[in-house]
Each structure stands twice: as C-alpha cells, then as structure tokens.
Amino acid sequence: MIRKIRYEWDALLTGVMFFTRIRVPKRIGADPQMLNVAARYFPLIGLLVGACGALATGAAAVIFPIHISVLLGMLTTLWMTGAFHEDGLADMVDAFGGGYTRERTMEIMKDSRLGTFGSVALFFVLGLKWACLSEMHELTSLLIAIVVAHGWSRAVSISLVETLEYAREDADSKSKPLATRLGKRGLCLAMLSGLLPMIAFSLWLQQPWLLLAAPVTWLARQYLSWRFRVRLGGYTGDCLGATQQVSEVLCYLVWLAVFGNGYCHG
Secondary structure, three states: OHHHHHHHHHHHHHHHHHHOOOOOOOOOOOOHHHHHHHHHHHHHHHHHHHHHHHHHHHHHHOOOOHHHHHHHHHHHHHHHHOOHHHHHHHHHHHHHHHOOOHHHHHHHHHOOOOOHHHHHHHHHHHHHHHHHHHOOOOHHHHHHHHHHHHHHHHHHHHOHHHHOOEOOOOOOOOOHHHOOOOHHHHHHHHHHHHHHHHHHHHHHHOOHHHHHHHHHHHHHHHHHHHHHHHHHOOEOHHHHHHHHHHHHHHHHHHHHHHHOOOOOOO
16 A cells, blocks of 8 residues: 555656656656656646746735736746746647648647747737736635646646547657556546646635636637647647647636636625
8 A cells, every 4th residue: 555655656756857847856767657657647736836826926916916926927837847838839839830731740840949820829828828817806716716727727638648649659759658548547537636626616716607617628628639630640748738728728718707807806
C-alpha cells in the first residue's frame, strides 16, 4: 500500500516537473512510463497552477486595481508553465492556418517560429482572458474561478489522449511521453479532478448555471477533436495545449455571461 502511494506521489511530482517550473526532488526523472502515468494528474497540476495565479492576483489586488492584478496573475501562470500551453495554441493555429496537407501542417507545427496566425490567436486568447477576469469584480469569486478554470480546462485537454491516436512518431514531439491511452481509471480520475471543483464552485455561489461551462467546453473539445482527426489523424502536444487554452477562455466567457458584467455583485 505504501509503495503504491509512493508510486502515485512520484507520478504526480513527475507531472509537476514536466508541466511546470516548480522544483521537485532530484530522484524524480523523465521516465517515459512515469510521465505517461502522470498524465492523469494533469488537472490537479492545473489546480496548483491556478492557485498560484489566484494567489498572485489576490496579493496584487491589495495594492493595484483589478485589471493590473489580473495581468500580474496571468503573468504568474505563464511563468510557472513556461507558456507551455500558449505555445501549443500558437503552433497549432499557425499549422492549421498555413498548412493544406497533413505533411505541411506537421512541418509548420514543428517550426519554432511564430507566424501571423499564431500571433493573432495568442493576442485574442490572452486578451479575452484578461478582459473577462477584469470584469469579475467580486474578488473571492474571481480567484476561485481562476483555479477552477485551470483545472477543468486541463481535464478537457487530457481527455483527447484517451479518444484520439497519437499523430506523430518522431522523437522531437513535446507530448511523446503522453502518447498512450489514459485507461478508464486514469480518465475518470482526470475528469473528476477537473469537474468536482467546478461543482463545488457552483454550489458555493448557489449558481447552477456556472456548470454550463462544462458542456460548452466539451462541445468545443469535440469540434477540435474532429478537426485534429481529419487534418492530422490524431493529436499532438500542440493540440493538447490549444485545447486547454480554448477551454480555459470559454470557462471565463460562460461565467461572465451568467453573471453579466457585474460578476457576483449582489
């Protein structure tokens, strides 16, 4: 039992090492099998990243206006992840915008240079995040929303690993260690890790309409999954990053729509 707990703990730490800049014990390495197990903890790692972003936002709000505080919180999450998912979004949009065949799309996706399509996508997604969060005027709800969105968006993203094939077999892929199935147990753990905080969020605010973010993001996930299958024959690491970013911003848009511009005022 103790060995099993230690194994799962090491898998979690492996995910933390792989998906964030947080330091982990030196005994944690980049073992491909452990990295694959770590995929089930992707939403929990998202909750951790979101919590750090919320903490930075809340601390900044003591001194600065909310729009500045939100920006500083976003910068915190970008630093923590090394803009890992934003990079995936930019690469995916560049590739799908500029490539007309599978081979050309893959070639563009591997190119480290940022193109026009990717630049526009980053501008709009980051701008939408900042605009939505800046309109959520009740600070406590805002901070919880940041945490919940980071967790759920990663659950939506990692679910693609279970339902799509891996589209690239070369060694330079960002998500090669994640290129196997999660399994039913791993998928359930990932989805519950992302969904339960959202349910708790809606119960705490007594606003069941907040749960609309789940079907809205899932519909977007289904569309993206179809596009990835048609264009690439599966997913890549960039596809996972793009799905996470789209899902996160959709959460904020839905929640802002539920409460209107005076988020949770009353």
